[in-house]
Amino acid sequence: MEYGYNSAPSSALGQRWKSFEKQLVAYNLEARGIQRVTPEERMDTTKLGYTQVALFWFSINFAANNLTLGMLGPAVFYLSFLDSALCAVFGMLVGCFPTAYTATFGPRSGNRTMIFARYTMGWWPSKIVVILNIVVMLGYAMIDCVIAGQILSAVSPNGSLSVVVGIIIIAVISWVVTTFGYSLFHYYERYQWVPQLIVICILAGVAGPHFDTTTPSDAPDRLTLIGNRLSFFSLCLSAAITYAGGAADYFCYYPEPTPRWRIFSMSILGLSLSFTFAFLIGIGLASGLSSNPSWASAYAVSQGALIVEAYAPLGTFGSFCAVVVALGLVANVIPPTYSAGVDFQILGRYAASVPRVVWNTIGVVIFTVCAAVGRGHLAEIFTNFLALMGYWVSIWIAITLEEQFMFRVRRRGEGDAGYDWTVWDRKDKLPVGVAAFVAFVVGWVGAVLCMAQVWYIGPIAAQVGEYGADMGNYVGFAWAALVYPPLRWLELRHFGR
Numbered sequence: 136m137e138y139g140y141n142s143a144p145s146s147a148l149g150q151r152w153k154s155f156e157k158q159l160v161a162y163n164l165e166a167r168g169i170q171r172v173t174p175e176e177r178m179d180t181t182k183l184g185y186t187q188v189a190l191f192w193f194s195i196n197f198a199a200n201n202l203t204l205g206m207l208g209p210a211v212f213y214l215s216f217l218d219s220a221l222c223a224v225f226g227m228l229v230g231c232f233p234t235a236y237t238a239t240f241g242p243r244s245g246n247r248t249m250i251f252a253r254y255t256m257g258w259w260p261s262k263i264v265v266i267l268n269i270v271v272m273l274g275y276a277m278i279d280c281v282i283a284g285q286i287l288s289a290v291s292p293n294g295s296l297s298v299v300v301g302i303i304i305i306a307v308i309s310w311v312v313t314t315f316g317y318s319l320f321h322y323y324e325r326y327q328w329v330p331q332l333i334v335i336c337i338l339a340g341v342a343g344p345h346f347d348t349t350t351p352s353d354a355p356d357r358l359t360l361i362g363n364r365l366s367f368f369s370l371c372l373s374a375a376i377t378y379a380g381g382a383a384d385y386f387c388y389y390p391e392p393t394p395r396w397r398i399f400s401m402s403i404l405g406l407s408l409s410f411t412f413a414f415l416i417g418i419g420l421a422s423g424l425s426s427n428p429s430w431a432s433a434y435a436v437s438q439g440a441l442i443v444e445a446y447a448p449l450g451t452f453g454s455f456c457a458v459v460v461a462l463g464l465v466a467n468v469i470p471p472t473y474s475a476g477v478d479f480q481i482l483g484r485y486a487a488s489v490p491r492v493v494w495n496t497i498g499v500v501i502f503t504v505c506a507a508v509g510r511g512h513l514a515e516i517f518t519n520f521l522a523l524m525g526y527w528v529s530i531w532i533a534i535t536l537e538e539q540f541m542f543r544v545r546r547r548g549e550g551d552a553g554y555d556w557t558v559w560d561r562k563d564k565l566p567v568g569v570a571a572f573v574a575f576v577v578g579w580v581g582a583v584l585c586m587a588q589v590w591y592i593g594p595i596a597a598q599v600g601e602y603g604a605d606m607g608n609y610v611g612f613a614w615a616a617l618v619y620p621p622l623r624w625l626e627l628r629h630f631g632r
Contacts, residue, residue, distance in 0.1 A: 166491070166492075169247055171245045174390070180390055187321065188238075192401075193408055195469075198331065198467045199286065203417060203438040204370070205416065209424070212364075220418055226370070242391060242398060243556070247384050258562040259568060266482070269475050272472070279464045280306055283464040287461050305461070305468060317388060317473075320385075320470075327465075345423040355601060359602060361599060362599040381473075384473065472498055530612060565632070566626070569626055573618065585607045585609075585610040588605070
């Protein structure tokens, strides 16, 4: 398939970038940036191609980062195996639906996810969510690199391989795949899940007998227990919903007539299966900390070291399995790195003239440095970063849903459900964005009042138990949803768009 390349400003530097992009195309690298993929440029897709959607999501999520996220239920929130499992699975399912919904806009529009955000947020306010999405994507990659570095360091004799070196190894492999772009990216994800499934099934078999499924949740009172459940539920919801900021990026080359229900259902299938399996294994590992001293000692070093210790009964073969688990994190680093490279281009005209490959490289450097600096604080990064970044996605989803089902459906004559996908770069044809911006800010106010993090507990969240209950996702969504319709009605009446 032939990929297009960016149009650059007519300057000497712009011409050099354009020449560079043509060289990328010559080497079969994807040079396309934020330009819409027209129907004529889409790939042919068979029924097997729809299966690729499920395999794609399964491959991304069936990785060690979600094992370590599951560990936080028993280890940080002091929940039982059953409580942790229920909160993780149902929280994740709630987060999967917005991601699957957003993924359907890839084939429909041919636009990247954050370009689609212009159709709800407007030209200028959409840049706010683009910046937040870049932070989310690079943050995800940073977390993955830290976990992989921990595992590789724990596997090496006497920890001779430093965590930093392990981080760099994963970052370099991910950079290579994202440099080639869409085709290699999807090809890699199509098969990468196979070795992961094998070694994690082995992990379940060797570690399963040590899981503690009987010890109840530990909390000083009932309200604190409820707060801990809500916070872990929200954390797992955030892990799934934050993919919504990039979901359409991965399917914008699918044919325009692709049935939405297939993209949606296959996304739900791949996301839910991978999250569920990984979460349950991670919860099981953490549940055994109190009864297994060697596991507790390993966890005191790092979450990655606990995974390595769980393989210890298998000796050298167990170490090999742990290395496979670490390398499997590349699959989870690639999508956010790819999306971040595209999102950088949306920030402005001159940013768009810089090839995606260059932005990918800059993104890799940023998250690699951050991972090296924050390598000793993984649990804190998880509990604070993931939940916090989930807030903005929830607010944006509320605005997007109302824009489509309350306002766009009345303008079906303008195109696909009222969307004209060809005006993605026409500021004068897109919403002004005042209504969306105000609703977004109001949603954030609600989220801050109801957030419960280590460094801040909102006044409303503080009413639930000793440590508060993180309800930022739900309140942010609700407040934005209440404010947006009347403001959007006024905006349409005054500006007509």
